[in-house]
Amino acid sequence: MIGITAYGAYxxxxxLQKKSIADANGWFDASLNGLGRGQKAVCNWDEDAITMxxxxxxxxxxxxxxxxxxxxxxxSTSAPFLDRQNSVVVAEALNLKTNGLRAADVTAxxxxxxxxxxxxxxxxxxxxxxxxxxxxxxHRLTQxxxxxxxxxxxxxxxxxxxxxxVLAEFIASHSHADDFIDHYRADGSKYDYGWEERxxxxxxxxxxxxxxxxxxxxxAQVQASDIAHFILATDQDRVPAMLGKExxxxxxxxxxxxxxxxxxxxxxxxxxxxxxxxxxxAPGDLILLVGFGQGCDALLFRATDAIxxxxxxxxxxxxxxxxRAEENYNKFQSFNNLLEKGLGKRxxxxxxxxxxxxxxNKAFTTGFxxxxxxxxxxxxxxxxxxxxxxxxxxxxxxxxxxxxxxxGHIATWTADELTFDFNPPAYFGMVVFDGGGRLMMDITEVDxxxxxxxxxxxxxxxxxxxxxxRGFRKYFWKAIQVQ
Amino acid sequence: MASGIKDKVAILGMxxxxxxxRWDCEPADxxxxxxxxxxxxxxxxxxxxxxxxxxTAIDTFNVGPGAIPLxxxxxxxxIPVTKIENYCASGTEAFRxxxxxxxxxxxxxxxxxxxxxxxxxxxGGLPQRSRGVTNDLFFPNVSAPGAFxxxxxxxxxxxxxxxxxxxxxxxxxxxxxxxxxAKNAKAHLQRSITEDQAMRAxxxxxxxxxxxxxxxxxxxxxxxxxxxxxxxxxxxxxxVSVKAIQLxxxxxNESGFNDWDGSYIATTRHAVKRAxxxxxxxxxxxxxxxxxxxxxxxxxxxxxxxxxGLSADGRAVTDVLDGVFDAEGAFPCQIDGGLKCFGxxxxxxxxxxxxxxxxxxxxxxxxxxxxxxxxxxxxxxxGFPYQNVSSISIVGRHEA
Numbered sequence: 019m020i021g022i023t024a025y026g027a028y029x030x031x032x033x034l035q036k037k038s039i040a041d042a043n044g045w046f047d048a049s050l051n052g053l054g055r056g057q058k059a060v061c062n063w064d065e066d067a068i069t070m071x072x073x074x075x076x077x078x079x080x081x082x083x084x085x086x087x088x089x090x091x092x093x094s095t096s097a098p099f100l101d102r103q104n105s106v107v108v109a110e111a112l113n114l115k116t117n118g119l120r121a122a123d124v125t126a127x128x129x130x131x132x133x134x135x136x137x138x139x140x141x142x143x144x145x146x147x148x149x150x151x152x153x154x155x156x157h158r159l160t161q162x163x164x165x166x167x168x169x170x171x172x173x174x175x176x177x178x179x180x181x182x183x184v185l186a187e188f189i190a191s192h193s194h195a196d197d198f199i200d201h202y203r204a205d206g207s208k209y210d211y212g213w214e215e216r217x218x219x220x221x222x223x224x225x226x227x228x229x230x231x232x233x234x235x236x237x238a239q240v241q242a243s244d245i246a247h248f249i250l251a252t253d254q255d256r257v258p259a260m261l262g263k264e265x266x267x268x269x270x271x272x273x274x275x276x277x278x279x280x281x282x283x284x285x286x287x288x289x290x291x292x293x294x295x296x297x298x299x300a301p302g303d304l305i306l307l308v309g310f311g312q313g314c315d316a317l318l319f320r321a322t323d324a325i326x327x328x329x330x331x332x333x334x335x336x337x338x339x340x341x342r343a344e345e346n347y348n349k350f351q352s353f354n355n356l357l358e359k360g361l362g363k364r365x366x367x368x369x370x371x372x373x374x375x376x377x378x379n380k381a382f383t384t385g386f387x388x389x390x391x392x393x394x395x396x397x398x399x400x401x402x403x404x405x406x407x408x409x410x411x412x413x414x415x416x417x418x419x420x421x422x423x424x425x426g427h428i429a430t431w432t433a434d435e436l437t438f439d440f441n442p443p444a445y446f447g448m449v450v451f452d453g454g455g456r457l458m459m460d461i462t463e464v465d466x467x468x469x470x471x472x473x474x475x476x477x478x479x480x481x482x483x484x485x486x487x488r489g490f491r492k493y494f495w496k497a498i499q500v501q
Numbered sequence: 502m503a504s505g506i507k508d509k510v511a512i513l514g515m516x517x518x519x520x521x522x523r524w525d526c527e528p529a530d531x532x533x534x535x536x537x538x539x540x541x542x543x544x545x546x547x548x549x550x551x552x553x554x555x556x557t558a559i560d561t562f563n564v565g566p567g568a569i570p571l572x573x574x575x576x577x578x579x580i581p582v583t584k585i586e587n588y589c590a591s592g593t594e595a596f597r598x599x600x601x602x603x604x605x606x607x608x609x610x611x612x613x614x615x616x617x618x619x620x621x622x623x624x625g626g627l628p629q630r631s632r633g634v635t636n637d638l639f640f641p642n643v644s645a646p647g648a649f650x651x652x653x654x655x656x657x658x659x660x661x662x663x664x665x666x667x668x669x670x671x672x673x674x675x676x677x678x679x680x681x682x683a684k685n686a687k688a689h690l691q692r693s694i695t696e697d698q699a700m701r702a703x704x705x706x707x708x709x710x711x712x713x714x715x716x717x718x719x720x721x722x723x724x725x726x727x728x729x730x731x732x733x734x735x736x737x738x739x740x741v742s743v744k745a746i747q748l749x750x751x752x753x754n755e756s757g758f759n760d761w762d763g764s765y766i767a768t769t770r771h772a773v774k775r776a777x778x779x780x781x782x783x784x785x786x787x788x789x790x791x792x793x794x795x796x797x798x799x800x801x802x803x804x805x806x807x808x809x810g811l812s813a814d815g816r817a818v819t820d821v822l823d824g825v826f827d828a829e830g831a832f833p834c835q836i837d838g839g840l841k842c843f844g845x846x847x848x849x850x851x852x853x854x855x856x857x858x859x860x861x862x863x864x865x866x867x868x869x870x871x872x873x874x875x876x877x878x879x880x881x882x883x884g885f886p887y888q889n890v891s892s893i894s895i896v897g898r899h900e901a
Contacts, residue, residue: 363622364629372634383638398757400639406757430655430763430886433707434647436626443707446641447651448763448887456759458887460641471658483637494639 020142021187021319023149024178025293026077026330028070029171029280029337031463033057036168038347043163050168056278057343058171061157063353063440064462064481067094068104069493070174070286071155072111072479077330078151078176084113087178088148089120089141093131095203095285096157097123098491107493108153110384111479113420120150128251130154130285131175132309132317138179139188139317149180156284159354161209169253171281175289175334185328186296186305186319192234195313198222215254223250223257223310228264230314231306238318242266246303246321247295249273251287252310271306279338294334299325340501342465353440355486364438369485371492381418386477386495388455389416397421397454419455422495425476426451431461431469449475449497462496474500505779509604510743511729511899514543517856520720520843521689528564528618529574531721535849536575536614543610543725544735547575550725551608553582554598556591556615558847558883560584562628563618571614588883589795590748590892591615592722592851597746597892599726609731614723615853617846626717646714648885649798650706655763655886656804660815668708670818671799672699675712675841677827678796682838684868689718689844713799718844722852724859729899740899741862744876745779747772751888766801766882768891769808773880776893777810782876785810789895790874791861792832793854795882796839802826805880806834828869836861836869847883851892854879858896 040054061070071092079087090112092105099107105121120141124134131154138150155174160167200222201212212218227250235242248271250258255277262272273291275282283290288309295305299321309315332340344350351357379400381387388399394410399421405412431447445461461469462480475497482494516539518531526534540547555571557564564570568582585594592615599611622628632640657667676696682688694712702711732740749772755761773785782788792809796802803821806812811832812820820826826834835841837857840850858877860866876897883890 363624367629367631369637371638375634376638379635379638396758402753402757406753408754408758429658430651432647432650432654432709434642434644434650434705435703436646436705437642437644438629439642444642444647446643446647447654450759454759456757457639458641458643458756458885459639471654482639492638 019184019187020139020146020181021179021184022177022296023180023183023185024078024080024082024328024330025176025296026074026079027173027175027290027293027332027334027337028073028077029059029173029341030061030065030070031340031342032060032062032344033341034060034347034350035343035345038345039167042347046163050163053165053168057341058281059173059341060350061172061353062463064496065157066098066481067096067155067157067174068098068107069479069481070157070172071108071153071176074155074174074176075108075112075151075153077332078178079112080331085115086149087114087151088118089138089150090114091122091124091134091138091150091152093124093134093152093154093285094156095125095127095130097125107384110380111493113385113422128285128311129288129309129313129315131289132307132315135177135179135289135317136191136193136315142180146181149178149182152177152179152289154286154289156286158210158284159208159356162351162356166210166212169277169282171283173280173283173290174286175293177289183324183328184322185325186299186321189318189320190234190238191315191317192230192237193313193315194226194230196226197312198226219254219257223252223254223261224264226314227261227308227310230316231265231308234316234318240304240318243268244304245271245306247271247273247299247305249288249291249295249306250308250310251275251282251291253282290334296325297329297333297335301325362438368487369483370488371485371490383494385420386422388419388421390419391415392417397451399455399457421451421455422477424451424453425474425500426497428471428473428475429456431471433466460496461498463498465499469499476500506600506604506746507744507780508729508742508899510600510726511732511740512859512896513545513610513725513727513732513737514539515724515856515859516542517687517722517853518720519687520718520846520853522620523719524620526719528570528616531618531719532571532574532614532616535721535723539723539725545610545725548578550577550580550610550612552580552599552602553577553612553614554595555582555584556595556613556848556851557584557617558586558588558591559617559628559630560586563621564616588890589797589845589847590851590881590883590890591848592853593746593879593881593892593894594748596724596852596855596894597748599724600743600746603726603728610725610727612723612725613852614721615848615851616721617848618719619717619846620719643885644706646706646709646798649801650709651763652804652886653708653800656800659762659764662818664708666818668700669696670803670821671713672696673821674796674799674802675699678835678839678841681828681836681869682842685838685842688838688842689716690842709798709800715797715840716842716844718846720843720846720849720853722849722856724852724855739863741859741896742899744895744897745776746892746894747776747779748890748892750890751884753888756887763886765804766808766886766889766891768889769805769880769882772891772893773809776895780876780895782895789832789876789878791836791871792834792878792880793837793839793857794834794880796835796841797845797882801882802834809878809880833871836866836871851879851881855894855896862898
């Protein structure tokens with residue numbers, strides 16, 4: 019049996035209230051007012067499709083050994099790099115065993131993640147020992163005062179695919195390629211350009227999806243009425259229910275699109291909705307997952323007896339509950355560089371990344387690995403030639419010591435209004451790790467009311483610095499207060 | 502056991518430029534201004550100087566690299582000149598080098614000059630700059646006030662200090678320094694402030710407000726040193742001699758090993774212990790007349806009082822509020838106005854502190870003159886509380 023063996027999700031904590039967008043832009047386009055209900059998850063300035071993928075995959079893998087992962091497939095249409103394999107950054111931040119690892123980026127369609135999932139299932143079918151992690155992550159930019167701005171959200175979801183302890187057995191799939199252009203984003207464009215919704219609905223969803231789904235159900239010899247979960251990611255709110263009716267599905271099988279709580283997370287959305295539904299599935303449930311975009315991927319799963327025994331630490335529900343309402347529309351635009359904002363002279367410092375230095379330091383900077391002295395057991399980060407324990411001081415005794423999963427406590431800190439930061443004040447402080455070691459580091463997503471000396475923190479992979487001159491970005495780990 | 506530097510070297514002359522926003526001056530002008538005062542005070546000819554050290558910390562932003570700026574600014578007679586950079590201790594480092602050169606017998610007259618021109622950046626505060634190729638990969642996004650503000654968090658946690666009391670003590674430190682600086686024509690900031698002003702000033706880095714920060718200025722200061730014997734042979738009386746100069750540099754312990762709580766500066770404690778030993782000081786509270794410490798931020802001065810042993814650990818808030826370090830107190834601190842009022846042209850600061858000591862011992866400090874000072878201590882602290890360079894100089898009347 020092959021199928022889904024674990025799942026996880028990530029939503030940025032910042033939840034932009036859509037009313038704030040409508041309030042700002044309704045004077046220009048009154049139709050936006052009708053979309054101004056609910057909220058959408060939006061990236062902090064230091065988050066992107068890579069960092070969210072790391073979060074979602076971490077939620078998926080939990081405490082599982084990461085050495086068994088043989089493939090990391092990353093699906094996104096908003097990856098920060100066009101040529102620098104995003105999946106490899108994710109894999110190294112996850113501390114996967116990179117020797118022997120297959121890594122791939124799947125992109126250029128809203129069904130990139132379902133296609134990536136099919137590749138993962140193919141790997142499992144060909145080599146049952148290989149475990150694949152498939153992660154969808156999306157952070158799309160939107161133009162001011164557009165329908166897309168009201169509807170799109172940011173988020174990520176990850177699935178582990180393999181043959182051990184399967185939670186949802188893969189039954190069958192059907193794919194269909196069709197250059198139906200509901201929207202596109204050409205090379206060099208920042209934003210999507212879409213066509214009339216009614217045409218997309220009538221000629222697209224309502225024709226392409228039923229054809230693929232019916233082919234799948236016939237192949238699998240399953241009745242539509244037996245489907246317990248129907249997942250279709252779309253930014254057209256009413257389409258899933260319309261399709262459910264057209265296909266003859268039970269009404270409660272149609273998954274909520276999370277339009278009012280998360281927004282549509284693009285290529286990540288099919289996996290995000292699937293992860294949400296897996297939390298609710300019972301053994302034996304049939305799950306129909308559809309990815310739509312230049313055709314259609316339809317996949318059928320059946321939940322096993324293990325479905326309720328293994329849940330992610332957060333999952334979609336956990337992240338839905340962790341949101342923080344944000345009413346500052348300007349902050350959203352600033353974080354996404356959608357405004358010509360004067361950042362001040364302190365922002366003008368050259369942020370060149372010296373790639374040779376980055377490469378030799380990446381076990382520390384990407385993997386957050388420190389050193390542990392084999393002579394005295396002292397932990398230090400970064401790793402160093404000499405042990406930092408003044409009682410020891412041994413040389414060449416440092417064993418590589420992974421610390422990205424560590425928790426720690428804040429010994430000293432401040433909120434800095436002077437230094438340049440995209441979200442001032444900049445918080446940083448001395449983190450003393452519970453398992454040993456300490457590091458002065460940036461702290462992100464601070465709630466000023468709850469933050470204090472001594473609070474517990476854990477570690478998250480985030481954007482450290484953006485080099486807008488060259489279009490590059492550095493990543494490093496930041497501390498976040500544990501809730 | 503080495504005998505140390507005590508009384509082997511005397512200050513022959515000193516000079517200090519006006520500190521401030523010297524918009525119309527090049528670094529060379531500042532150097533010349535300090536040097537003209539110094540060489541006239543020393544009473545020797547420029548051609549007699551045999552070696553020189555130039556302290557500049559952020560050379561790429563102002564003075565320029567290498568030691569040519571000093572040599573060319575003063576048209577020194579093709580002598581060895583060395584540029585020294587060691588964070589905020591740079592000025593004291595130049596003085597240490599010149600002192601050691603004389604003590605070793607390598608030369609009879611040596612010049613130490615510190616200069617910095619910070620006010621060409623186009624904005625307030627120190628320049629935002631790269632920390633280096635590798636450090637930029639992981640260093641936190643920290644400004645100088647942000648680094649030092651954390652002393653307050655560490656200190657308050659250790660001693661369960663009430664936030665309001667700590668902030669009030671910090672304000673008192675700034676009020677005291679402004680009161681002193683108001684009597685100093687060479688200071689950048691010469692206005693008194695009130696405790697209320699300091700407490701309510703805009704926040705820079707929690708809990709450091711604007712008035713908890715020293716100024717940012719242009720300036721230069723210098724010293725010519727020689728042996729006490731040569732100084733006397735030149736007809737000098739009331740000699741001021743060097744009793745100790747010590748330096749301590751972090752080795753990664755505070756930042757990487759879990760035995761530092763962030764409430765004090767470990768390097769200052771190492772350096773001052775060695776300095777007291779070198780100077781033969783048994784009980785600093787009985788022997789030190791005054792201090793000029795590195796008050797880059799008020800909280801730095803507060804913990805430094807404990808690091809120097811002038812306050813017992815955990816007592817600095819009370820001592821500060823009791824006025825122990827005021828001009829009329831037991832241990833006047835920053836009698837010239839400190840970094841607070843002079844600002845901190847980094848390379849110049851250590852020498853500017855020694856300049857005030859020198860004036861005080863010679864009874865030339867005017868309205869600021871303390872009664873009969875015997876020994877004075879200067880202190881510099883560069884870098885961050887968790888990894889830094891700390892220097893201590895002790896100078897005093899030459900009574901050998």
